Amino acid sequence: MKLLLLSDLGGKIPEIQQDIISKTSLVLVAGDVTLGARHENTIQRCFVELGKLLQPPKPVLYIPGNHDYPAVAENHPWIPQNFTLLHNRSIITEIEGFPKRLLVIGFGGATLGLYNNFAFHEDEILTSISHLFEKTTEDRKDRAVFTILLVHDAPLNTALDFTYMKTHVGSESIRRVIETYQPDLAVCGHIHESPGLEHIGKTTCVNAGEARHGKYAIINVELTGIQVVFH
Secondary structure: OEEEEEOOOOOOOOOOOHHHHHOOOEEEEEOOOOOOOOOHHHHHHHHHHHHHHOOOOOOEEEEOOOOOOHHHHOOOOOOOOOEEEOOOEEEEEEOOOOOOEEEEEEEOOEEOOOOOOOEEOHHHHHHHHHHHHHHOHHHHHOOOEEEEEEEOOOEOOOOOOEOOOOOEOOEHHHHHHHHHHOOOEEEEOOOOOOOEEEEEOOEEEEEOOOHHHOOOEEEEEEOOEEEEEEO
16 A cells, blocks of 8 residues: 655645656645635635645545644535545545555644644643544454554654754644554654654654645555655
8 A cells, every 4th residue: 555645735736746646545635735724715726726636536535734724624515526534533444455444543733832723732632532543442453454643743752843943842642642542654744844754662653744845755555564755
């Protein structure tokens, strides 16, 4: 299974060749589709343009980021038909050629900080995501299920939340959720300058970097392990 991970587009559509997209099974968009767009028409334009890059039948799972206004966390008739909103939700799907079912748990936004268009207190994040994991306990017990946590904020004290100011500013709650429930893969964005890979227990954690400046990640998932290529 090959995944394309995008985050922090900020209203700008990255230049990704269609032959790269065509070789992926699923696209994960980890928030900040807009750069603080308030009006529905502007938000709509962002999604319409993104839909031109990520065309059907390619499945796209997305969440809002802290720059996005709450309207991005709502379903709209103009959302591309192959896009699925995953904020505070989970989904089970199958990927052709991949022997396991795929469980994706999503939660958007970030901890309160500089930009709080869609942001939460740490205890809200912890409670909400923990509830999603608890609801899917039986699914996760199945060895034939591969679990992905799709979030915007990065886990605290990792290579993924390190700023230019040499400080760690990620979410303690997201780290605690990963430590407690150990999904196979956790993907995020938010900290633009820290694209990279980290392991927390058995969980492979990936920050895609800032798509607004052309960064994205291709995640190759095999039963023998996970490999990540950053662009």
